[in-house]
Amino acid sequence: MMDPCARKREEKRMIEKDCESSNEMRYCQRGITLTTFIFCPALRFHSVLIVLESPKDQNPSEKVRKDIRKLPSNPEEVEDLRRCMAANPLTVFAFHELKTMTGNFRQDYMLGGGGFGNVYKGYISEDLKGIEPIPVAVKVHDGDNSHQGHREWLAEVIFLGQLSHPNLVKLIGYCCEDEHRVLIYEYMSRGSVENNLFSKVLLPLPWFTRMKIAFGAAKGLAFLHEAKKPVIYRDFKTSNILLDQEYNAKLSDFGLAKDGPEGDKSHVSTRIMGTYGYAAPEYIMTGHLTPRSDVYSFGVVLLELLTGRKSLDKSRPAREQNLTDWAIPLLKEKKKLANIVDPRLGGDYPMKGVQKAAMLVYHCLNRNPKARPLMRDIVDSLEPLQAPYDVSSEMSSTLIVCSESSK
Numbered sequence: 001m002m003d004p005c006a007r008k009r010e011e012k013r014m015i016e017k018d019c020e021s022s023n024e025m026r027y028c029q030r031g032i033t034l035t036t037f038i039f040c041p042a043l044r045f046h047s048v049l050i051v052l053e054s055p056k057d058q059n060p061s062e063k064v065r066k067d068i069r070k071l072p073s074n075p076e077e078v079e080d081l082r083r084c085m086a087a088n089p090l091t092v093f094a095f096h097e098l099k100t101m102t103g104n105f106r107q108d109y110m111l112g113g114g115g116f117g118n119v120y121k122g123y124i125s126e127d128l129k130g131i132e133p134i135p136v137a138v139k140v141h142d143g144d145n146s147h148q149g150h151r152e153w154l155a156e157v158i159f160l161g162q163l164s165h166p167n168l169v170k171l172i173g174y175c176c177e178d179e180h181r182v183l184i185y186e187y188m189s190r191g192s193v194e195n196n197l198f199s200k201v202l203l204p205l206p207w208f209t210r211m212k213i214a215f216g217a218a219k220g221l222a223f224l225h226e227a228k229k230p231v232i233y234r235d236f237k238t239s240n241i242l243l244d245q246e247y248n249a250k251l252s253d254f255g256l257a258k259d260g261p262e263g264d265k266s267h268v269s270t271r272i273m274g275t276y277g278y279a280a281p282e283y284i285m286t287g288h289l290t291p292r293s294d295v296y297s298f299g300v301v302l303l304e305l306l307t308g309r310k311s312l313d314k315s316r317p318a319r320e321q322n323l324t325d326w327a328i329p330l331l332k333e334k335k336k337l338a339n340i341v342d343p344r345l346g347g348d349y350p351m352k353g354v355q356k357a358a359m360l361v362y363h364c365l366n367r368n369p370k371a372r373p374l375m376r377d378i379v380d381s382l383e384p385l386q387a388p389y390d391v392s393s394e395m396s397s398t399l400i401v402c403s404e405s406s407k
Helices: 004-020 075-085 095-101 149-162 193-198 207-225 281-286 291-307 323-331 334-339 351-364 375-386 391-405
Strands: 063-066 110-114 117-124 134-141 171-177 180-186 241-243 249-251
Touching: 095 117, 095 134, 095 171, 095 180, 149 171, 149 180, 193 207, 193 241, 193 291, 207 241, 207 249, 207 291, 207 351, 207 375, 281 291, 291 323, 291 351, 291 375, 323 334, 323 351, 334 351, 351 375
Parallel strands: none
Antiparallel strands: 110 117, 117 134, 134 180, 171 180, 241 249
């Protein structure tokens, strides 16, 4: 019979070997001062391999990498993982507390839903958890009926537990009790960009509000790409960008987020996941994921903001159903730009700003990922588009273009 130490060494060797060939690795944060590969003693499961750093290289902001393909699935294991991450403080909620916060998940409290389950508005009262009374969004994972799954639920706990930025939605806490998997976020009062941009009952978003949204979302992506350990968002789209009362944009739903390439690696290889119409073509073809895959998706979203059209819309004529295929040939034609700008804007936009935004979209959608700009460059390009413009100086050129396009 194999002695315990030998068995541990064999387990370690097999997991290390398994990790080397894995394309689906998830990690938790942060540096622990040891010099070898060991199992975190706080964890009650043995499938998590931690890459540890030597004292001289140890940086408190460094992530501790883990293979969590065999995921912790009970409250104790999840809490152990959270503590091991030494991440942002998160509050652990009991399920009965969430029922109180949401009026027992009343239908009129529902904010929306998707493949993962439903999202409800809740309210943390003064006598609950010692937290300041605030409205929250309670995202209930649907268990076996969910397309998101426990892996994506846990990925959100890990990534949003590690990351903090004004343009990322704040994760306040979570619930992992019996079969329940719930996330509690800050409440974003205006909902998603998708709802605001394509709604038939809300007023059209003004031009500068659209540019403010694009600017904020770009800053969120740039933060992820420039982190000490880069993160690729992988599912950037209008439904995953939420807006507060002042239309500040924040990225939400990190279920598909992926750690980016490091060192001399140009990409990470992974299963193809995301949303058709937003995913970069090279990622769909090869499974190779880079930060510039997010740049392509950003270009699609910016194009939606520019045109007021969805990335895929089967209700339109066949040639116009795929937004990028329809719009790309027109983006560099200044005289034709007015044909693709959202008509609901009523011409109330700066033509020079539209031209700059259109060129930015054009570069983001380049078929060659290496030719796409970095998110930091995109942030710098969008910043001037926030400034007010002189309506009188723009009016004549706008009218000329509009009159030509109507012929």
